[in-house]
Amino acid sequence: MRVIRVADYQEMSDLCASLVVAQIKAKPDIVLGVPTGGTPLGMYARLVETFRAGEVDVRRASFFNLDEYVGLPHEHAQSYHAYMRRHLYDQVEDAFTPENLHVPDGNAGDLQKACESYEAAIRAAGGMDLCMLGIGANGHVAFNEPGCSLASRVRVVRLAERTVLDNARFFADPATVPRHAMTMGTGTIRDARALILLASGEGKAAAVAAALEGPVTSRCPASIVQLHPRVVFLVDEAAASGLTVRHPSWEEYRSDPHAETFLFQ
Numbered sequence: 001m002r003v004i005r006v007a008d009y010q011e012m013s014d015l016c017a018s019l020v021v022a023q024i025k026a027k028p029d030i031v032l033g034v035p036t037g038g039t040p041l042g043m044y045a046r047l048v049e050t051f052r053a054g055e056v057d058v059r060r061a062s063f064f065n066l067d068e069y070v071g072l073p074h075e076h077a078q079s080y081h082a083y084m085r086r087h088l089y090d091q092v093e094d095a096f097t098p099e100n101l102h103v104p105d106g107n108a109g110d111l112q113k114a115c116e117s118y119e120a121a122i123r124a125a126g127g128m129d130l131c132m133l134g135i136g137a138n139g140h141v142a143f144n145e146p147g148c149s150l151a152s153r154v155r156v157v158r159l160a161e162r163t164v165l166d167n168a169r170f171f172a173d174p175a176t177v178p179r180h181a182m183t184m185g186t187g188t189i190r191d192a193r194a195l196i197l198l199a200s201g202e203g204k205a206a207a208v209a210a211a212l213e214g215p216v217t218s219r220c221p222a223s224i225v226q227l228h229p230r231v232v233f234l235v236d237e238a239a240a241s242g243l244t245v246r247h248p249s250w251e252e253y254r255s256d257p258h259a260e261t262f263l264f265q
């Protein structure tokens, strides 16, 4: 696992985008797991610039969102369907292949079947090459909340009270924040061949410390990263403030002559 300290949100976003672009160049039919929320917005903005400039071709790449609210219409501004269109897919004309863009269907008549189909679609695509993740202030990844099984698959979950409160900032009426979501499980995420985690801001410091320096425990689902062989965790100074281990900055990391060979180890 490579934990890399970055100065701030901007450096985290730019660095993450450049890592993703490098991975797409290396494997044009890459299968990506993609998050929503506030953290990846800067990274998507950078990706949009790169895609607009034609620096990389993403038509063969597949995208699988980590999660989606249950019961929120796809057209609702806060649905993750709408989020992905707004921040990425509709931003670059003709860059993406619509059949390759997947978001869980939180409005399916048969949610159980929709969960199974989503899991099967990831498998059919060849499994995720790279899954990007944010981290909740309570240590969740995707919507795997504290107390979940660390081997879970795509399923419907009830959101923790803390998550509902945290996400209320995106809704005009906090009372309308959905209470359930369809999410990749921790088992689904662990099957990805590589993970990139992003954490920015003091509000994430406790969760980052628990994930990286605490025990692997369902109390902090993000702690599964300790068991994954290929993880890059980009943490800005504020989010790293609870860590006792000192990790290299990107500058330090980059000046290591072996950096390229061990980035995703």
Ligand code: F6R
Residues within 6 Å of the ligand: 034, 035, 036, 037, 038, 039, 040, 066, 067, 133, 134, 135, 136, 137, 140, 141, 142, 143
């Ligand atoms: C979003 C997701 C969540 C968020 C997490 C952090 O698809 O899976 O786990 O990554 O809640 O959210 P922000 O980035 O808004 O702090």
